[in-house]
Amino acid sequence: MTKRQPAASSARAPSGARGRTVRAPAKRRRVDCLLAPEEVHRLFAALRAANPAPKSELEYVNPYTLLVAVVLSAQATDAGVNKATRALFAKADTPQKMLALGEDVVREHIRTIGLFRTKAKNVIALSRRLVETTGGEVPRDRALLESLPGVGRKTANVVLNVAFGEPTIAVDTHIFRVCNRTGLAIGRTPLEVERVLERVVPDEFRLHAHHWLILHGRYVCKARRPECGRCPIREICRYPDKTV
Known part of the structure; x- marks a missing residue:
């Protein structure tokens, strides 16, 4: 019995490419800095x-109040945050004091700032986390900062730069x-x-x-x-x- 030969591929090599390897065009490197x-x-x-x-144009008295001010500054102006936090920081410049004030009082102090309800919750939550994990100290570590409620990469970078002199x-x-x-x-x-x-x-x-x-x-x-x-x-x- 005669064995059947494999069917020839229907795909054709590009014109002029038979007998040699055809390389895909190289991807263009995306320019990410136009300046020399x-x-x-x-x-x-x-x-x-x-x-x-x-x-920084945000007003603060220590790393903790800077952290709170930066969290509050999301979708708000620095001037607006400063106006709201002067009285707040006079009463609470540590996580322990902020927890003692409570969310309702914090909310009343910052109600002129956008998203003030969510931000008040985050301020209390991050203050509690600091007390529980670092004894109330703001960590000099991006990963730990980003693990705090309401703190993202931008906020962490600001705190590292302004409070601790990191070149972030x-x-x-x-x-x-x-x-x-x-x-x-x-x-x-x-x-x-x-x-x-x-x-x-x-x-x-x-x-x-x-x-x-x-x-x-x-x-x-x-x-x-x-x-x-x-x-x-x-x-x-x-x-x-x-x-x-």
Whole structure:
């Protein structure tokens, strides 16, 4: 009995490809920073010259009150948070004192802030967690901070940077906008932008990079209409629609 030969494949090799290996086209590497290293250095040098000692605009008295203030600042202005927390922190500047006040009192103090009910619950919950796990001390550890109720990566980075002097970069809406507009760090998410910044920001600027970028976005590179005419990094910026 004659064995049947395997059926020939109906797929044809691309024209001119018979007898040789055809390689798939290489994927294009996504550009995540449009600026040359020397331009990145000039950008931060210009921001430093305009504001040599940048600071957080949130008012706080210790790492714990800073943590609470940053949690409250989500979808709220720093000025609005400061107005609400002055009286609150005068009464409760430790987790123990905050728990003694209770959620109802905390809620009344912060009711002018957006999402105040949820935030009051988180403030009490994170205060209880701190008392139970660290004796009331704010941990100098991102993973532990992110495990607290109401605390995400951005909040943890702010606390590590401001309270403990860690060279972290917290990417909020202002920094996200500035980085994508200027070409300093292109990314679809805050985490993508953060990863690019971690790689391209020179060491000498890392500690204050967060504040320089957020303040620049808040007061110069505004969302609706950037004030390019008074921008110290105008000549470096890759934004195509600069205002006069």
